[in-house]
Amino acid sequence: MKPMRLATLRVLGAAAMVGALALPAAAQQPAPQQGASATLDAIKARGTLSCGVNTGLAGFAQPDSQGRWTGFDVEYCRALAVALFNDASKVRYVPTTAQNRFTALQSGEIDVLPRNTTATLSRDTSLGLDFPAINFYDGQGFMVKASLGVKSAKELDGATVCVQPGTTTEQNLTDWFRANNIRFTPVIIERLEELVSAYVAGRCDAYTTDVSGLAATRSAQPNPGEHVILPEVISKEPLGPAVRHGDQRWADLVRWTHYALLAAEEFGITAANVDKAVAEDQRPEVQRLLGKTGGLGQMLGVDNAWAARIIKATGNYGEMFTRHLTPLGIQRGPNAQWTQGGLQYAQPFR
Numbered sequence: 001m002k003p004m005r006l007a008t009l010r011v012l013g014a015a016a017m018v019g020a021l022a023l024p025a026a027a028q029q030p031a032p033q034q035g036a037s038a039t040l041d042a043i044k045a046r047g048t049l050s051c052g053v054n055t056g057l058a059g060f061a062q063p064d065s066q067g068r069w070t071g072f073d074v075e076y077c078r079a080l081a082v083a084l085f086n087d088a089s090k091v092r093y094v095p096t097t098a099q100n101r102f103t104a105l106q107s108g109e110i111d112v113l114p115r116n117t118t119a120t121l122s123r124d125t126s127l128g129l130d131f132p133a134i135n136f137y138d139g140q141g142f143m144v145k146a147s148l149g150v151k152s153a154k155e156l157d158g159a160t161v162c163v164q165p166g167t168t169t170e171q172n173l174t175d176w177f178r179a180n181n182i183r184f185t186p187v188i189i190e191r192l193e194e195l196v197s198a199y200v201a202g203r204c205d206a207y208t209t210d211v212s213g214l215a216a217t218r219s220a221q222p223n224p225g226e227h228v229i230l231p232e233v234i235s236k237e238p239l240g241p242a243v244r245h246g247d248q249r250w251a252d253l254v255r256w257t258h259y260a261l262l263a264a265e266e267f268g269i270t271a272a273n274v275d276k277a278v279a280e281d282q283r284p285e286v287q288r289l290l291g292k293t294g295g296l297g298q299m300l301g302v303d304n305a306w307a308a309r310i311i312k313a314t315g316n317y318g319e320m321f322t323r324h325l326t327p328l329g330i331q332r333g334p335n336a337q338w339t340q341g342g343l344q345y346a347q348p349f350r
Contacts, residue, residue, distance in 0.1 A: 037249035039111055040084075040301055048090050051077035052110035055095040055192055058216040059328045060116050069093045072324040075314045076114040076135065076241055079257050082313045083306040099166045099190055102127055105242060112254055114241035116210065118168045123242070132255035134240040135317075137334040137343050139233035140172050141211040143218060146228045148205065153232040160185045162195050162204040169209050172235040206230075210237050215328045253300045260307040262346035263289055264316035266337055271315040278308050289349045296349060317344065 043049055053061035053073055061071040069077075078088040094110050105113045106128065116138075117123075119131035142153045142161075150156065153176075163170050165188050177184045187204040189195040196217055199207040207214065211233060218227045241258075243251050264270070267286050269277045278290045288294035291304035298304060314320060321332065336342025 037247055037301065039244065039247045039250035040253070042108075043084060043111055047085070048092050049077060049081045049084065049112070050092045050094055050110045051080075052094050052096045052101055052104050052113040052115050053077070054115050055097060057116065057192065057213060058220045059212070059324045059330070060216060061093075063093075070324070072136070072320055073114040073116060075320045075324070076257065077112070079261065079310045079314050080112065080254065082309050083253065083257060083300075083302050086309055088313050097190060097192070098164045102129065102242075105129065105244060108244075111250070112241050112243050116213065116239050117242055118210075118237045119240055119242075120168060124245075128245040129242045130245050130251050131238075131240045131242050132251045133258040134238040134343075135258050136212065136239040138210040138212050138237040138239055140169055140208060140235040140237060141214055141233050142206045142208050142230045143199075143214040143227055144206045144230065145202075146226050150206075150228070150230065153206075153230045153234070154180060154182065156184060156206055157182045158184070159205040160187050160203070162187045162189065162199045162207045164188070164192065164195055164209070165190055167209075168235070168237065173208055176234040210239070212325070212328075212330055215330050219328045249301055253302065256300055257310065258317075259346040259349075260289065260310055261314070261317040261320065262337070262344055263349060264307070264311045265318040266339065266346060269311055269316060270319060271312055274308055274311045285349050294350070 053069065053071075056062045057071070059071055061069060061073045063069050074093070077091045077093065081090045082088050084090070094104060096104050096110070096113070096115055101113055101115055101117065102123070104110045114135070116136070119134060123129050124131065142156070144150045161173060161184050163173055163186050170186070170188070173186065187198060189198055196207070198204060200221070207217070211229065214229050218224045218229065221227060241254050243254055264274075267283070267289070269286070274290070277286060278292065281287065281290070284293070288296055290308045291297055291306070295304055297306045300306070315323070321335065332340070332342060334343045336344065338345040
């Protein structure tokens with residue numbers, strides 16, 4: 001075979017380049033919705049979102065005497081109901097314990113689990129769950145009564161420690177004490193209310209859980225100053241709403257609801273000014289976020305004004321944090337915006 005002439009090679013190369021350039025142009029068109037969502041369809045047919053929450057944890061999920069639920073995790077349930085139904089009240093709150101929360105989600109009793117739950121490899125794989133986003137970065141700590149005079153967790157040699165079973169907390173506790181060659185006796189109680197009562201009554205010297213949970217428990221005591229959260233943070237606990245594995249469309253809506261709350265804070269959009277932002281804000285990404293352009297809501301299976309409605313109903317991420325967690329003494333820390341040195345970072349709305 002004769003060698004190809006240089007001119008021929010140039011023609012073929014140009015044709016190949018035209019073909020290569022044609023693909024991105026087509027890819028720029030809005031992608032169709034990918035398949036059905038069993039969870040979304042079931043929620044819409046039912047007319048109510050089933051949301052798994054804590055049985056009662058101040059700042060995160062707690063019912064009042066009238067059965068009205070409030071808290072940081074509860075806001076995510078309300079936000080999803082607003083996205084789906086334009087009605088924050090269309091939520092059935094299902095109290096779940098550390099032991100039964102995953103069964104409730106796997107069985108379909110609940111649609112989503114925004115219950116201060118740590119994302120781990122085994123839960124993502126063996127339990128068949130997905131964690132679409134991390135809405136609170138936390139870590140495990142210890143609380144003791146101030147009267148003990150303990151200043152560090154390393155002074156707890158021989159202590160009894162209250163802990164819930166079926167949690168990452170239980171394993172972390174054993175690992176940390178073993179690594180530091182410290183003896184301890186676990187006091188294992190499933191229900192949170194009973195566990196806290198045992199700690200308060202003196203059945204154990206220390207109580208261990210996520211630092212946010214310790215702060216919530218301390219704030220609920222008659223004399224919070226009588227309890228001290230020790231300085232050691234012994235683990236990483238990335239908390240976020242969980243959904244069943246395999247329903248990507250539903251996971252997408254849960255994920256982007258969190259990002260909408262974060263983006264709103266980053267752009268300075270609040271419950272009070274969102275209507276003005278819809279009417280006047282000309283920043284391209286804000287227009288896409290609030291549904292003025294881009295058609296992003298339709299890609300998620302909701303209408304394009306979904307994010308604007310959520311912000312009006314719940315406020316942005318920072319407003320939710322200030323309303324529910326700041327009163328407990330919980331600082332933003334790693335949950336500050338990325339622009340403020342934190343880890344919270346909304347993916348782009350485009």
